[in-house]
């Protein structure tokens with residue numbers, strides 16, 4: 001028997017040298033997810049076409065600037081729910097394509113449009129027309145949180161608070177047909193822990209082979225959550241290994257690269273890409289990442305790095321571009337025996353910091369990461385033992401793919 | 409380690425560094441607060457530096473002020489307080505235009521960049537005064553790459569004048585050019601680390617500029633939002649409480665800890681104002697400091713042609729002005 005272990009495929013556009021540019025096209029959304037970090041969502045701030053156009057011109061005018069000297073580009077559209085603004089998005093994408101061609105820009109043919117959607121209006125004509133038109137340069141992820149019960153725990157409509165599961169799941173077959181390798185993103189908060197195993201298995205049963213899960217970075221965890229989390233992940237590990245899912249399905253919780261000590265000099269890179277990315281909002285303000293826009297922040301004022309008229313204030317980027325792991329980490333993280341794979345979000349760090357800084361790492365996920373590491377160790381020990389007993393270990397080692405940590 | 413306590417005797421105490429003092433309303437530190445401040449300094453073993461306004465203080469302050477060894481920072485030409493005649497060698501006069509003569513052993517000369525260029529010859533005359541001259545540029549945030557050559561040129565001209573003085577056997581002290589020649593490690597402002605400021609309201613601030621910002625609720629002049637809330641880092645009742653103290657220190661400043669522009673002010677207030685993060689310098693600060701560093705290197709090399717001078721100091725040739733451009737990337 002030959003086996004193929006499937007782990008998360010790393011997005012080549014990020015692995016390679018790609019600039020990530022994000023349009024916050026709207027701050028509106030049909031849903032009011034309970035864990036949503038977008039504290040300032042509203043229906044008013046929709047991006048006017050003029051703002052989008054001026055921004056694109058600014059970016060393309062600066063082709064040779066070091067900030068834009070990337071081989072390729074990912075144009076990201078986020079909201080709220082981006083597909084609420086499909087007409088604007090269509091116009092933006094057309095304009096980008098024409099301009100890349102007209103300017104003979106080095107990103108011509110080296111671009112991608114990327115969406116993360118709640119999937120509710122995925123089937124609508126305007127969205128489908130857009131997909132057909134841009135099929136070769138498109139990646140779309142639909143967020144579905146797992147079983148109906150788990151999904152509807154958080155992902156509810158505004159006002160009515162009705163769960164959105166049924167409206168999303170009906171679009172999954174169409175999406176998977178159009179994006180066969182499509183992955184989904186699952187976010188775990190305290191109340192979701194008991195549903196992790198059944199949710200991942202449910203997503204597999206829907207035909208989704210790649211499930212990316214994160215625990216939220218915010219300080220939401222209750223006492224004992226880490227043990228419950230560990231228990232769930234071990235159940236999930238058993239299911240994935242015993243039922244052979246590891247051959248064809250991936251779950252980002254399990255990775256051989258996490259849970260090791262990190263060298264303060266060699267392994268000193270920042271986790272997230274804030275500062276190397278660029279976001280623009282409806283008012284034409286520029287941000288190092290969308291998480292620094294006002295609607296994403298609880299306690300701090302927005303960290304703008306300029307606007308579409310004056311351009312980027314490079315001084316405002318300097319903290320982001322000089323961030324390293326150890327400078328922002330507390331001593332416990334520098335000495336941590338299981339530090340690798342323990343993530344952070346620069347925006348949440350800033351929001352939670354005692355002072356106006358991006359150099360104070362929030363560690364609300366500490367116990368959760370440690371629990372994940374224990375379950376992860378269990379997973380690999382169990383999987384390797386099984387492979388050895390079946391005499392498939394060598395074959396596995398020869399075929400295994402490298403999994404890179406997901407950088408937000 | 410904390411070594412100095414800066415006491416602003418009045419809201420209108422003279423500005424002696426990059427930030428102007430925008431406070432106009434005269435508000436003298438109450439005597440009781442002053443006494444408590446002095447007591448704090450004594451208990452923490454801090455050298456006290458009083459900053460005076462430009463009028464003579466009431467007589468009852470003299471006794472309290474002199475109850476402890478101190479350094480005085482005062483506007484040039486202004487007698488700080490009657491009854492105090494003998495100055496300390498470390499006393500500092502502050503001028504906002506080039507003075508004809510310097511009385512104290514130290515002069516802080518605060519000028520905008522264009523004023524500095526326009527007055528370069530008058531400034532040069534001060535080098536022979538025997539006083540230490542600290543030139544402080546008050547509009548660093550407006551310095552552009554287009555002014556790099558002008559800055560290099562004026563420092564070159566001053567190099568030549570200083571060299572002549574060295575040839576004559578003098579040891580002129582001019583912060584922008586002679587400091588770096590003497591330094592083997594960073595010697596920066598160290599606000600919050602080696603010094604702390606007590607304002608008339610009885611609260612502590614990293615430096616006077618953070619007090620001004622708080623009192624005037626200034627958003628910075630670049631038209632961006634800036635956090636201006638409460639800048640105090642403790643008070644006389646409860647002591648110091650500096651959040652994220654580690655971020656004020658050199659080892660937590662990724663650019664500065666690898667830098668050898670040792671004479672740089674490394675001004676935290678400018679950092680926060682221009683990059684929004686206390687531990688990250690602006691391009692302006694770095695480029696200006698490197699032009700000074702390189703001019704110091706040239707002066708050092710020229711002095712060594714006359715004879716042996718500071719043999720332990722080695723200022724390397726470098727090909728950048730902004731360490732950000734050669735930062736370590738992971």
Ligand code: SF4
Pocket residue numbers: 332333334336337338339342363365366367369370
């Ligand atoms: S947050 Fe906790 S688990 Fe993560 S690196 Fe720090 S000490 Fe380790």
Ligand code: SF4
Pocket residue numbers: 663664665667668669672673674675689690693694695697698731
């Ligand atoms: S020149 Fe720049 S990097 Fe060097 S000490 Fe000054 S502020 Fe820091």
